[in-house]
Amino acid sequence: MKLTLKIWRQKNADTKGKLVDYQIDGIEGDMSFLEMLDVLNEQLINKGEEPVAFDHDCREGICGTCSLYINGEAHGPDRLITTCQLHMRMFNDGDTIHIEPFRATAFPVIKDLVVDRTSFDRIQHAGGFISVNTSGNTIDANAIPVNKHDADTAFESATCIGCGACVASCVNSSAMLFVGAKVSQFALLPQGKIEATERVLNMVKQMDEEGFGNCTNTGACEVECPKGISLENIARLNREYLAASLKG
Amino acid sequence: MSGILNSSIGRKFAMALSAFFLMIFLVQHFAINILSVFSADTFNEASHFMGTFWVVQYIFQPILILGVIFHFVMGMILEIRNRNARKIAYVKNNGNANSTWMSRNMIWTGGVILLFLGLHFYDFWLPEINTKFIEGDMSGMINGEYRYYEELQHKFVDVWRVALYCLAFVFLALHLLHGFSSAFQSVGANNKYTRGLRGFGKAYAIIIPLGFIFIALYHHFNY
Numbered sequence: 198m199k200l201t202l203k204i205w206r207q208k209n210a211d212t213k214g215k216l217v218d219y220q221i222d223g224i225e226g227d228m229s230f231l232e233m234l235d236v237l238n239e240q241l242i243n244k245g246e247e248p249v250a251f252d253h254d255c256r257e258g259i260c261g262t263c264s265l266y267i268n269g270e271a272h273g274p275d276r277l278i279t280t281c282q283l284h285m286r287m288f289n290d291g292d293t294i295h296i297e298p299f300r301a302t303a304f305p306v307i308k309d310l311v312v313d314r315t316s317f318d319r320i321q322h323a324g325g326f327i328s329v330n331t332s333g334n335t336i337d338a339n340a341i342p343v344n345k346h347d348a349d350t351a352f353e354s355a356t357c358i359g360c361g362a363c364v365a366s367c368v369n370s371s372a373m374l375f376v377g378a379k380v381s382q383f384a385l386l387p388q389g390k391i392e393a394t395e396r397v398l399n400m401v402k403q404m405d406e407e408g409f410g411n412c413t414n415t416g417a418c419e420v421e422c423p424k425g426i427s428l429e430n431i432a433r434l435n436r437e438y439l440a441a442s443l444k445g
Numbered sequence: 446m447s448g449i450l451n452s453s454i455g456r457k458f459a460m461a462l463s464a465f466f467l468m469i470f471l472v473q474h475f476a477i478n479i480l481s482v483f484s485a486d487t488f489n490e491a492s493h494f495m496g497t498f499w500v501v502q503y504i505f506q507p508i509l510i511l512g513v514i515f516h517f518v519m520g521m522i523l524e525i526r527n528r529n530a531r532k533i534a535y536v537k538n539n540g541n542a543n544s545t546w547m548s549r550n551m552i553w554t555g556g557v558i559l560l561f562l563g564l565h566f567y568d569f570w571l572p573e574i575n576t577k578f579i580e581g582d583m584s585g586m587i588n589g590e591y592r593y594y595e596e597l598q599h600k601f602v603d604v605w606r607v608a609l610y611c612l613a614f615v616f617l618a619l620h621l622l623h624g625f626s627s628a629f630q631s632v633g634a635n636n637k638y639t640r641g642l643r644g645f646g647k648a649y650a651i652i653i654p655l656g657f658i659f660i661a662l663y664h665h666f667n668y
Contacts, residue, residue, distance in 0.1 A: 205536075216536055269539030295537040302530050368540065368549045369523075370530035373453075401454055410530030411453045411523045413551060414627040420543035432635030438454040439633065 198224040198285060201293040202237065204249055207306050210313075214306065216295070226286035230273060231256060231263060233285055234296075250309040256281040258423065261358030264365070265310055266297040271362035271421045279360060279423045299365035303372070303407045316407040317359050317375060323403035324396035325379045327388050338388060347385045354381035356424040363418035363426070369410030374418040376404050377430030384437050394441040401438055453526075456519060461631035463516040464624055468649070470509055475653050478660050481597055489591035496573060496593075497583055517559055524552045547623040554620040561613030568600050601664040610661045614654040621650035 199222045207214025221240070224233050231253050238248035254262035263280040267273035273283040288294060296310065304312040329335060343351075357378035364372050380397050383389025389396070412431060419428050449455035477495065481488040495501050540549055547554065576582050585591055601607050625646030629639070 203536075266535060266538075269535065269537040270542050274542070297535055297537070300531055300533055300535055302532055366543055368544070369527035371453075371527075401452055405453050408530055409453075410527035411457060413457075413523070413527070413548065414623075414630045415544040415548035417540070417543040428630060429635045432630055432633045435454055435458065435631060436633035438452070439458060442449045442452075442455065 198222075198226065198288070198290045200224060200233075200288065200291070203293060203295045204310070205297045205306075206249070206309055207298075208308065210305055210307055214309075216297075224285050226284065228285045229256070229281055230265070230267065230283040230285065231281050250307075250311045252311050253281060258282045259358060261360040264299045264312065264314075264361060266295075266299055266365055268295050271299065271365040272360075272423055276420070277423055277425055279358075279362075282423075299361050301361075301364045301370035301409065303370065303409050304361060304364060312361075314359070314361050316409075317361065317372070319407065320372070320376060320400055320403045321359075321379065324392070324399040325383075327383060327392060329388075341387050343386055351382050351385040354378045354385070354426065354430055357382075357422075357426050358424060360423060362421045362423060364409065366417040366421035367410065367412070368415055368417065369413055371412040371418070372404050372407070372409040373412040373431045373434060374422065374426055374428070376400050377432075377434035378426045380437055381430045381433045384433060393437065394444050397434065397437040397441045398445055401434075456523060457631045460516065460519050460523065461628040463512050463519065464628040466508075466512045467516060468621070468625065468628070470512075471653055475656050479656060481594060482660060482663050485594040486591075488597070489585075489593050492593035493585040493591060496577065496585060513562065517555070520552060520555055545623060547619050548627070551620060551623060554616045557616040558613060558620060561609070561616070564606075564609060564613075568606075569596075572596075598664045598668045601661055602668050604665065607661050607665045611658045614657045614661075617657075618650050618654040621654070622647060625650055 199220070202219040202221060203216045204219060205214050206217045219237060219241075221233070221237050224236065228236075231251070234249060234251055241248045252262045252264055254260045256263075258279045258281060261279070263272075265272065265280045267280065267283070272278060272280045273287065275283050275287055298304075298306050298310045298312045299314075303316040304314055307313050355378075357375060359375060361375070363374035364370050367374075380400060383396065384393055414428070414431075416428060419426065450459055477488070477491045480491055540546075585593065587595070601610075626639075626643045629635075629642055629646075634642075
């Protein structure tokens with residue numbers, strides 16, 4: 198497969214970037230998208246040029262590290278996958294592929310396709326946890342009965358890997374699907390109810406301070422989420438926040 | 446509770462509440478307007494009641510105007526914040542792959558509706574205020590007959606005005622096609638009824654504006 202790649206190159210956070218064209222040949226359909234970029238980088242290094250910087254880690258769709266906005270979509274044209282799970286068979290010989298970083302004010306570009314997503318970490322630090330006494334008398338989580346529906350729903354919310362595709366896809370750069378999933382996974386379980394009020398207030402406050410946009414319910418986040426996190430999580434976040442605001 | 450309107454979710458909730466209010470008003474407005482197609486007398490009586498009953502004039506009408514202003518101002522605040530949330534746009538963005546045109550362009554469809562409201566106020570509301578509160582004529586009569594039906598028909602003689610009204614109602618339909626279900630999602634209503642509600646919302650978003658278009662065309666061709 199022979200392809201034309203239009204890749205966003207940006208030296209660092211303080212410089213302006215631009216799309217640079219690269220021609221690449223010999224790409225197999227069974228290669229992953231990141232393997233295709235590995236091939237490109239090998240060619241660039243052999244020519245003495247700077248390789249393209251991009252995020253990657255587990256390469257099996259569970260760590261949430263890889264990103265990339267491919268042909269106008271977060272994680273590319275396939276569904277329920279991360280970029281590392283995107284295969285080149287999704288493209289045709291002769292295609293031109295646009296590759297850009299996830300764009301949001303709260304996700305500033307560090308270099309080329311690498312963005313700083315620590316704003317998500319700060320939101321998690323603000324309340325995405327439960328406080329447990331670990332001095333030796335910790336009660337086993339399984340000792341508290343949880344009904345099956347709530348347990349399953351909480352687990353589905355907990356599958357969010359925090360990749361940021363929701364923010365990248367949203368026309369408003371809203372992080373509400375991410376925050377909704379993180380609030381939901383605790384709100385549905387008895388262990389999470391103790392700190393529920395302060396959790397949602399603190400996480401939403403941090404989300405707003407980070408400069409994410411307001412959700413207008415376009416649903417793009419749900420479609421592009423590699424883990425299929427649904428809009429129900431945002432509705433639950435709204436309910437939790439309004440209830441907490443009335444209490445607080 | 447304090448400062449809820451300073452939060453993204455609080456603003457979203459307030460936006461949805463004002464949307465509910467405006468959508469209910471739209472049904473009421475349509476219910477009275479459609480009377481003009483069936484009976485001029487009934488339309489005149491209903492219009493006179495709405496135009497002179499103190500609860501409507503001094504309580505509902507100011508609330509409605511404030512509701513429209515609030516919905517618009519809050520929409521602008523949300524839009525400004527959202528634009529700041531992505532200062533560098535994508536070179537290539539395939540929005541159609543994951544969302545509807547209507548959902549991504551609420552500010553533009555809303556802007557057209559606001560412009561239309563300017564024309565609508567110029568056509569009907571300002572003359573009403575002038576007649577009732579400046580000239581002091583609360584009778585609703587001209588030459589011993591109610592004036593409302595005659596005034597309504599007179600406004601729809603001009604083909605360009607009718608065309609502008611029809612165009613505005615198309616934009617209203619586009620706005621409602623996303624806005625109806627979006628308002629429910631914003632107040633946290635996403636459950637087993639959501640699918641049915643979306644269907645009802647689509648029907649509402651098409652039937653109400655189409656009804657207003659029908660009324661405008663009816664009077665244009667029957668004057």
